[in-house]
Amino acid sequence: MTTDTHASLQRTSTQVPVSGGKQLTVEPGSPWPSAYRGSKYSIISTQNHGDVVQWSHMGDIRAVTHMPDGLQKALRDLGKRDGHGSFKVTASSEILTKVPAESYDQTMESPVNRGHVPVYVGTLDGDFDFSEFTNNPVKASNGEISVWAGLPFDHGETWIACNDDVLRWNWQDYYFESAFDHPEIVAAYKDLRPVGGRLYINEHGHIWGNVDRDEVPTHRQDDIAQAFNDWQRSASPAEQRLVNRRLQRTESKSVENGLLPVNIGHLSQFDDGLVPKPIVEDKTYFNDTSMEPND
Amino acid sequence: MTDFDSTADRIATLSTGDQWPFHYRGYGLSANATGEVWWQAYNGTDRLFLEPTPDDLLEDIWSVKRNGGAIRVTEAGTVIARVETDTGGSNTTYETVYVGELDFSGELLPDGEPGRALPVSPDGLSAGDLWPSVYDGAEYSFNGERFWWANSNTKLRHDFEVPLPHDIVDELKRLRPRGGSFRITPAGDVLTQLPTAESPADVRAQFRDLPREVKRILQLRRDRGDVDMLPVYVGQLDADERPIDVEEPTRLTDPLSEQEAASLEAWAASMGSYDEQDLDEDDHKFGDER
Numbered sequence: 001m002t003t004d005t006h007a008s009l010q011r012t013s014t015q016v017p018v019s020g021g022k023q024l025t026v027e028p029g030s031p032w033p034s035a036y037r038g039s040k041y042s043i044i045s046t047q048n049h050g051d052v053v054q055w056s057h058m059g060d061i062r063a064v065t066h067m068p069d070g071l072q073k074a075l076r077d078l079g080k081r082d083g084h085g086s087f088k089v090t091a092s093s094e095i096l097t098k099v100p101a102e103s104y105d106q107t108m109e110s111p112v113n114r115g116h117v118p119v120y121v122g123t124l125d126g127d128f129d130f131s132e133f134t135n136n137p138v139k140a141s142n143g144e145i146s147v148w149a150g151l152p153f154d155h156g157e158t159w160i161a162c163n164d165d166v167l168r169w170n171w172q173d174y175y176f177e178s179a180f181d182h183p184e185i186v187a188a189y190k191d192l193r194p195v196g197g198r199l200y201i202n203e204h205g206h207i208w209g210n211v212d213r214d215e216v217p218t219h220r221q222d223d224i225a226q227a228f229n230d231w232q233r234s235a236s237p238a239e240q241r242l243v244n245r246r247l248q249r250t251e252s253k254s255v256e257n258g259l260l261p262v263n264i265g266h267l268s269q270f271d272d273g274l275v276p277k278p279i280v281e282d283k284t285y286f287n288d289t290s291m292e293p294n295d
Numbered sequence: 296m297t298d299f300d301s302t303a304d305r306i307a308t309l310s311t312g313d314q315w316p317f318h319y320r321g322y323g324l325s326a327n328a329t330g331e332v333w334w335q336a337y338n339g340t341d342r343l344f345l346e347p348t349p350d351d352l353l354e355d356i357w358s359v360k361r362n363g364g365a366i367r368v369t370e371a372g373t374v375i376a377r378v379e380t381d382t383g384g385s386n387t388t389y390e391t392v393y394v395g396e397l398d399f400s401g402e403l404l405p406d407g408e409p410g411r412a413l414p415v416s417p418d419g420l421s422a423g424d425l426w427p428s429v430y431d432g433a434e435y436s437f438n439g440e441r442f443w444w445a446n447s448n449t450k451l452r453h454d455f456e457v458p459l460p461h462d463i464v465d466e467l468k469r470l471r472p473r474g475g476s477f478r479i480t481p482a483g484d485v486l487t488q489l490p491t492a493e494s495p496a497d498v499r500a501q502f503r504d505l506p507r508e509v510k511r512i513l514q515l516r517r518d519r520g521d522v523d524m525l526p527v528y529v530g531q532l533d534a535d536e537r538p539i540d541v542e543e544p545t546r547l548t549d550p551l552s553e554q555e556a557a558s559l560e561a562w563a564a565s566m567g568s569y570d571e572q573d574l575d576e577d578d579h580k581f582g583d584e585r
Contacts, residue, residue, distance in 0.1 A: 015578040023578065024569035033569065045543035046456065047317060048302060092579070179574060205581045267581040275579050 007128035008069035014094050014123065017179035017277040029078060032096050032118040035169055035176060035278040036289050038088035039135075039203050040154040043072055045084060055130075057153040061245060063238075065130045071095065074121050079103035086294045087121065089128075089203040091157050091267065091275050095121040098293055115290030124203060132238035136204040139266045145192065145223055147231035148208035148261035149239040152246035156200030156208065159276055161186045163196065169278035170198070171295070174285050176278035184270040192220055192262060201276065205267040210250060210259035227262065302540050306373055306393070311355045315375045315391040318444050318453065318541055320433040321367030322399070322481050326353060328362045334403055334429055343403035343413065343429065355395035370433040370479035371538035372397050399481035403429060416482035417528075422466045425501035426486050426526035431478060435539065437467060438474030444541045453541035459485075463530045470527060479539070483532040488524035498525055 011028040018024055024033055045051050049064060051072060056062035076083035079099045087097040098116040129136055135150035159178075160170050167182045168175040189199050189209050194217060199209035216224050235243070247258030267275055280286070289295075302317065309315075324345065326332045330353055333342040352374060356363060359378055366376045374394040402412040413428045420426070435444050436452075442459060443452040458464065463485055467477060470487055477487040491499065502510065502525055 015572075015575070017574050017579065018571075021574045022571050023574045024571055026569060030569070047453075047541060047543060048300075048305070048456075091581075180576065180579065272576075273580040273582070274576060275581050277579055 006066060006069065007124055007126035009071045009074055009095060009122045010125045011070075011074070011122045014092070014120065016120075017279060019279050019281055026120045028074070028120060028122040030120055032120045034280055035171065035174075035285070036088065036096055036098070036118040036295070037157045037169060037171070037278070038090040038094070038096065039151070039156055040086055040088050040294070042086040043067065043075065043084050045082070051083075055151055055154070057245070061241070063130050063132060063151070065128070068124060068126070068128055071121070078119055078121065089124055091201040091203065091205060092277075093124045093203050095124050097121055098290075100293075101290075115287075116293045118289060128203065133236065133242060135202055135206070137206065137263065139269070140263070142265070142269050143188075145265075146227050146263045147235075147243060148206075148263040149231060149235060149243060150202070150206070150208075152242050152261050153249070156202035156206075157276070159199050159201060161189045161196035161199060161209075165190075165196075167276055169276070171285075172288065174282060174288075176280055176282075176285075178276040179279050180271070180274045180276065182271045182274065182276055185264075185276070188264050188270065192216060192224070192264065199264070201267065205275075206263055207265055207267065207270075208261050208263045211262045212255050212259055213257050214255075224260070224262070228260065302538055303371070306371075306538075309393040311393065311395055312359050313393045315393050317538070318446070319367065319375065319377070319391050320435075320444060321369045321373075321375060322431045322433070322478075323365065323367055325365050326356045326360075326363040328357070334431065336429075341405065343405055345415070346402050346404050346412070349397055352395050352397050359392055359394055366394060368397050368399060368481040369538055370481060370483065370532065371534075372399050372481040373538065397481060416480065416484055420528040422528065422530055423470060423495065423498065424528045425498050425505075426484075426528045427501075427505065430486060430488065430526035432480040432484070432486060433539070434476055434478055436474070436476045437464075437471075439468075440464075444539070453543065456540040456542055460530075460532070460536060463532065466529050470529065477529065479532060479537070483534065483537055485529040485532060486526055487529055488526050491525050494525050494527075498527060 013025050013027045015023045016026050016032075016034050018033060026033065040055070042054050042056070043051060044054050046064070051067055052064040053067055054062055054064045071087075072083035075085065075087065075097055078097065080097060081103075085097065087095055089095055097119055099119050101115050101117050104117050104119065127136075133150055135155065137146070137150070140146055158170050160168050160175070162168055165183065165186050167178050167186055169178070185199075185207060186196070190196050192211050193209060193215065195215065197210060199207055201207050211224060213224065231243070243261060246261050250259035251257070267273055305316070324332055324334055330348060330350070332345045332348055332353070334345065335342050355374070356366060356376070359376055364376065366374050368374050374397050375391055376394050377389045377391050380388045380390050399415055402414050404412045415428060417427050435442060437443070442455040445452055467485075467487060470489060475487065477485060479485050489498065
């Protein structure tokens with residue numbers, strides 16, 4: 001994030017697909033009638049930096065950046081104490097947060113009085129990013145891949161390219177299909193990782209996934225090697241640390257070298273630019289998500 | 296580009312008498328107008344004089360406290376003090392100011408007992424050994440993975456911004472499985488206390504083997520009620536692992552444990568209150584919705 005650009009909260013309504021081929025117009029401050037998802041950040045107050053937006057993983061690596069204008073006040077107005085706490089940003093830049101039901105005073109037909117209510121805050125406008133690395137790299141040409149050198153955890157909506165070639169959003173035991181078909185995203189991912197698996201779509205529209213070096217099809221091995229070499233040549237220490245941490249954490253008996261985070265492209269390059277939107281078909285999801293204060 | 300200065304960088308810009316912008320803690324020492332610097336147990340009369348006397352620091356102390364007084368030395372060796380602010384009214388208020396830096400070394404000498412000097416940072420200790428010096432330093436607490444500084448005024452817990460090194464954390468958890476408080480001296484020594492009754496036999500043996508005078512000094516606790524605790528050495532923090540930065544208190548939303556199972560059926564049912572249209576792909580293309 002450069003000093004001459006900044007991000008801000010726009011208090012505009014958004015369209016949210018729901019079951020039955022419908023979409024709802026959701027105003028800022030209203031309960032969020034869909035999956036609570038996206039890149040996770042927290043607003044915290046630090047003695048040295050004042051109030052900042054923080055990304056952290058396991059409490060041992062963290063990054064902070066400037067607060068988008070208007071966000072802390074909006075969270076405070078919604079009932080988040082001091083405007084602190086976590087929020088998420090969807091692939092459509094929608095900012096979501098969870099508000100303790102007892103301090104959430106949005107008047108609804110049937111007020112909720114328990115749990116943590118997912119709420120739509122508004123959309124994120126401008127250049128929301130970090131100085132030590134970027135979550136919004138320059139778009140590559142169609143089909144070109146690169147190592148994902150942005151945030152490697154809690155970053156982006158979590159989707160799965162499934163065996164049946166359907167893209168499903170996943171949280172705990174819930175798997176919700178997108179309102180739209182995304183054959184090109186699925187194909188692009190399976191071209192690098194034939195078994196499919198999780199991929200992540202961030203607030204800037206970038207799609208990144210996990211690539212097992214030992215399972216890359218022959219015709220893409222050179223591309224992966226090239227991407228890795230290009231990244232190694234130019235990566236800053238922060239970028240190296242993020243990727244290394246991802247590789248470490250994804251190591252397992254079946255994946256000895258860990259899964260390399262790879263940027264497979266940008267939403268605008270696939271399926272007419274359609275953004276995957278989960279349809280919550282199982283209403284018990286809303287009960288379960290309200291039990292989690294942050295996820 | 297955003298560039299946040301480190302705490303050490305910010306401390307380096309402070310001058311004697313400047314307001315202290317960080318948390319208040321540290322090893323307690325006192326100084327007087329005649330140039331003595333000493334450690335003293337809580338409410339105790341015995342003084343242990345710091346030798347060699349930090350002469351340069353005395354000048355700084357006198358410039359914020361003309362007659363000397365109590366000072367604190369942080370885990371990074373920074374000296375701070377609470378001074379009365381000039382309010383002119385009947386309510387005396389205090390503020391914490393920066394005094395200077397102390398290279399914390401040397402010995403603590405009981406008055407008239409030069410043979411019984413205690414090193415401020417004893418050498419050759421292993422984790423879990425009895426700490427053969429005074430139990431003091433910046434006080435912090437932990438429980439499980441959580442580490443914090445407790446503000447004695449507000450009672451709020453300020454979490455560490457950066458975790459302590461794994462070896463220190465592991466050792467603290469081994470020595471104090473239920474958590475508790477610990478100290479970090481200005482030399483970076485990390486100490487904690489074990490209930491005497493629960494101390495390993497070798498720690499109690501180390502205590503028994505100390506000369507009686509030293510034993511008596513070790514029993515001078517700054518904190519009342521800690522008489523049945525023995526101080527033990529945990530480990531050493533390198534200079535670049537100090538000072539400790541703490542967060543403003545995390546105000547997490549109330550835990551759900553005391554609440555009944557959430558029921559958001561009413562909320563889910565209330566979705567009929569939204570304006571509803573047929574799904575339109577054009578509303579969901581990247582870049583179109585902003």
